Amino acid sequence: MQTALDAYGTVDILINNAGNIRNAPFTELTPDSIEALLAVHVKGAFYVTQPAFAVMRDKGYGRIVFTSSASGVFGNPEQANYGAAKGAVLGLANVVALEGASHGILVNTVLPMAQSRMGADMNPDMMATLPTTPAHTEPEMVTAMVAYLASEENPYTHEVFSIARGRYARAFIGVTEGWHVAADEPLATADDVRRHIARIRDQDGYHVPGSLIEEAGLIP
Numbered sequence: 001m002q003t004a005l006d007a008y009g010t011v012d013i014l015i016n017n018a019g020n021i022r023n024a025p026f027t028e029l030t031p032d033s034i035e036a037l038l039a040v041h042v043k044g045a046f047y048v049t050q051p052a053f054a055v056m057r058d059k060g061y062g063r064i065v066f067t068s069s070a071s072g073v074f075g076n077p078e079q080a081n082y083g084a085a086k087g088a089v090l091g092l093a094n095v096v097a098l099e100g101a102s103h104g105i106l107v108n109t110v111l112p113m114a115q116s117r118m119g120a121d122m123n124p125d126m127m128a129t130l131p132t133t134p135a136h137t138e139p140e141m142v143t144a145m146v147a148y149l150a151s152e153e154n155p156y157t158h159e160v161f162s163i164a165r166g167r168y169a170r171a172f173i174g175v176t177e178g179w180h181v182a183a184d185e186p187l188a189t190a191d192d193v194r195r196h197i198a199r200i201r202d203q204d205g206y207h208v209p210g211s212l213i214e215e216a217g218l219i220p
Contacts (some may be wrong), residue, residue, distance in 0.1 A: 016067055022036060072089065094158065111166035
């Protein structure tokens with residue numbers, strides 16, 4: 001970070017894209033293969049973002065883009081270490097976005113799916129299950145979204161965008177309307193949950209809360 005400040009005098013944009021991969025079935029993962037990914041994906045993003053955020057906060061402007069993955073949001077076989085690291089990156093990005101909003105710092109996350117050197121480590125049997133129809137898998141497809149999110153023209157923050165096979169889409173985590181136990185009612189039992197599980201899981205109505213506080217405010 002100091003190198004950037006010495007060269008340019010300030011920091012306007014930060015793109016957290018450092019990553020590594022060590023795929024293996026869950027029971028075969030070693031402590032080293034877990035720590036190595038957490039060190040790069042999570043700690044790397046944390047320790048670079050913290051000083052950059054301070055510079056952006058002081059001047060009231062900044063754009064930060066984190067790189068997470070569908071493996072961390074939705075899951076993917078033989079990537080427990082990678083998915084855990086990328087899930088942590090998303091959690092970090094969400095909090096930084098909330099803290100940066102009042103300082104003109106817009107923070108978003110991308111979930112890229114592209115052909116790269118890192119992808120050479122993927123299980124070929126799993127890769128064979130992917131659609132075979134022609135599609136854009138070039139990293140440049142991801143670059144277009146990242147460049148937009150890092151620009152002055154981008155007004156959005158605290159959002160997640162998937163870039164996969166030529167499709168750009170917003171991704172989000174939502175909560176259903178669910179089943180509510182009022183404060184003057186008895187505590188729920190496991191049997192109560194069993195009887196209401198269909199309502200708890202019903203996706204017909206859902207919300208996309210912007211924070212823990214906002215989710216709490218959704219509950220009557």
